Amino acid sequence: MAKIGFIGGGNMAEALVTGLITSGAVKNADIMVSDALAKRLEHMKSAHGVETTGDNKKLAGKSDIVILSVKPNTIKKVVTELKSAITNKKILVSIAAGIPTSLITKALGKKNAKIVRVMPNTPALVLAGASALYCTPALNAKERESVRKIFESVGIAYIVDDEKLMDAVTGLSGSGPAFVSMFVEALADGGVKMGLPRDMSLMLAAQTVFGTAKMIIENQTHPAELKDKVSSPGGTTIEGIHELESGGFRANVISAVEAAAYRSRELSKEGK
Numbered sequence: 001m002a003k004i005g006f007i008g009g010g011n012m013a014e015a016l017v018t019g020l021i022t023s024g025a026v027k028n029a030d031i032m033v034s035d036a037l038a039k040r041l042e043h044m045k046s047a048h049g050v051e052t053t054g055d056n057k058k059l060a061g062k063s064d065i066v067i068l069s070v071k072p073n074t075i076k077k078v079v080t081e082l083k084s085a086i087t088n089k090k091i092l093v094s095i096a097a098g099i100p101t102s103l104i105t106k107a108l109g110k111k112n113a114k115i116v117r118v119m120p121n122t123p124a125l126v127l128a129g130a131s132a133l134y135c136t137p138a139l140n141a142k143e144r145e146s147v148r149k150i151f152e153s154v155g156i157a158y159i160v161d162d163e164k165l166m167d168a169v170t171g172l173s174g175s176g177p178a179f180v181s182m183f184v185e186a187l188a189d190g191g192v193k194m195g196l197p198r199d200m201s202l203m204l205a206a207q208t209v210f211g212t213a214k215m216i217i218e219n220q221t222h223p224a225e226l227k228d229k230v231s232s233p234g235g236t237t238i239e240g241i242h243e244l245e246s247g248g249f250r251a252n253v254i255s256a257v258e259a260a261a262y263r264s265r266e267l268s269k270e271g272k
Contacts, residue, residue: 002030002146005063007056007078009035009044012095013069015124017048019153022127026150034059060085065093065147072096072267079107088112091143093150095120097170098267101136101163114138116147119169120154122177129155130176132169134162167268171261179256184209 004026006013013033020026028049034056035041041052053059060066060082070078075096079086086092086108093116094104101115108115116139120131131151135144144159151157160166184205191201215221231238244250 002064003032003062004030004065004067004150005032005059006067006069007034007059008069009033009040010069011125012120014044015154016067016150017044017050019127020150021048023153025153032059032063056081057085065091067093067095069095072099075099076103076107079104083108086113088114090114091116091139091147093118093147097174098264100268101134112138114143117163117166118151119166119174120151121173124154127154130173131155131157132166133157133159134166135159167261167264170264171257175260179253180209
């Protein structure tokens with residue numbers, strides 16, 4: 001079984017560790033975590049029974065798959081530190097937003113390095129994430145699938161063949177939780193405006209979004225079909241839809257994803 005090492009023991013790393021152990025994909029004995037904070041290491045060890053260390057090079061040496069769960073502005077420094085420990089047999093996975101594989105390859109100084117760039121999102125913290133992966137050509141099909149399964153343990157995961165698509169993923173599922181949160185908040189505010197208590201309104205709004213998403217995923221139903229089923233002729237729902245469309249609702253959502261994707265592209269260029 002592959003040994004998996006996490007450099008950085010923050011929330012996303014813990015979500016992945018939880019998913020891997022809970023799903024049975026990996027045993028806790030095959031997971032190692034490094035972090036600069038001793039308290040964080042103590043927590044990961046006591047809560048999940050994984051091996052911990054404060055030495056990144058030691059972790060890289062003992063792991064088959066090394067996952068970089070550190071801030072984007074520290075990636076180059078961490079990768080440079082790992083140079084001697086990352087052989088061509090090891091897989092290096094980065095979940096740092098906006099960091100292209102070319103930057104990591106350059107920092108490693110190895111042209112045929114096995115590098116995977118991943119864009120996870122925050123719902124991974126409740127094992128309901130949506131991730132996309134780009135793998136450099138050095139990885140074979142089995143290795144690509146082994147990395148995908150890591151992120152499938154906390155939700156769904158897709159592999160894209162063109163790294164440029166990672167910017168679109170960032171704009172959609174990476175930034176999407178913020179957009180959806182704003183919609184839930186606005187939906188709840190509407191309920192409050194019409195007289196509902198705040199706590200009830202918020203829970204009704206959140207459950208409505210959750211339930212609708214579940215219907216789309218589990219029944220493979222197109223959103224337009226669900227919308228039409230609720231929209232009776234001359235009824236309340238179609239009146240509300242008209243109001244949303246008059247304010248450019250769908251156009252604004254599309255523009256938000258587009259803007260976030262363009263910003264991700266800019267950050268990728270700045271990181272090179």
